[in-house]
Amino acid sequence: MAGRPAKQGIDYFPIDVGFFTDVKVRKISRACGASSTSILICLLCNIYKDDGYYILWDEDLPFVIADTVGVSEGAVKEVLLKALQVEFFSREMYDKYNILTSNGIQKRFFLATYQRKETSIIKDYLINCANNPIDCTNNSINHADNEQSKVKVNRKNIKPKENSTNVEQKKAGQAKKLAAAKAATLSRKKDFGKNLVPYMEKYGKEMIRAFFDYWSEMNKSETKMRFEKQPTWEVAKRLATWANKEKFNGRNKNADTSFSGPFNTTNEEDGTNADSAGIKELINVVRIG
Numbered sequence: 001m002a003g004r005p006a007k008q009g010i011d012y013f014p015i016d017v018g019f020f021t022d023v024k025v026r027k028i029s030r031a032c033g034a035s036s037t038s039i040l041i042c043l044l045c046n047i048y049k050d051d052g053y054y055i056l057w058d059e060d061l062p063f064v065i066a067d068t069v070g071v072s073e074g075a076v077k078e079v080l081l082k083a084l085q086v087e088f089f090s091r092e093m094y095d096k097y098n099i100l101t102s103n104g105i106q107k108r109f110f111l112a113t114y115q116r117k118e119t120s121i122i123k124d125y126l127i128n129c130a131n132n133p134i135d136c137t138n139n140s141i142n143h144a145d146n147e148q149s150k151v152k153v154n155r156k157n158i159k160p161k162e163n164s165t166n167v168e169q170k171k172a173g174q175a176k177k178l179a180a181a182k183a184a185t186l187s188r189k190k191d192f193g194k195n196l197v198p199y200m201e202k203y204g205k206e207m208i209r210a211f212f213d214y215w216s217e218m219n220k221s222e223t224k225m226r227f228e229k230q231p232t233w234e235v236a237k238r239l240a241t242w243a244n245k246e247k248f249n250g251r252n253k254n255a256d257t258s259f260s261g262p263f264n265t266t267n268e269e270d271g272t273n274a275d276s277a278g279i280k281e282l283i284n285v286v287r288i289g
Helices: 023-032 035-049 060-069 073-085 091-097 103-112 164-203 205-215 235-248 275-287
Strands: 119-122 148-151
Touching: 023 035, 023 073, 035 060, 035 073, 035 103, 060 073, 073 091, 164 205, 164 235, 205 235
Parallel strands: none
Antiparallel strands: 119 148
């Protein structure tokens, strides 16, 4: 007596609480109307119910979805086009094989079926072999008649889903590291400014200030300055090159040698030279930036 055919799809699938606030879903909803979210969920239900990780987009599918949700077939097709545009479904897989799938859909399906001994898949339909919890390069894969193969689930590749507490702890840790990195950058910025003070008499306050402003510019994360990205760096040579460029452009680099303002090296309170006191915290170099 023939055995009962193995079930391919799954009976339920997880849906994130942030589904309706996801940027892709919001773009689709804005472009195609409020019913578009019902169409998307209906498509997902059919994907997970049948083959589990993809569905073939044929002539019948728009009718099935439209009839289930209570919209027109044209509305279903409109949602599909927008979903492909924003990569809710993989555009590459749709263009190559006329199927609807995504990296997230495949991950959820294989995680839901990891206890099965065998899962029937079409290897060409897998978006990212490395991200799927199956051994795509396993020599024991038994190739069937056409493209379809039966593969054994590799449980080692399955990672448990992190709970919200762990996620928040990770975020807090990352924020703490970033804050420390920013503070370290500000400290290096002060040191960079201090290294420029001895050259003010030669080049003038205005040029040193412009040089400092340019080379101390930070990246978006505020963890590195422009000069730190250079493969080589010698302050004296860089200043000489900068001065030559200003001279070529007709600028008077020694127009102001009084060193007043942010780069003033004289203590305003008692008139003494600030070099002996660490240049008075680089004359509040933070204000320079």
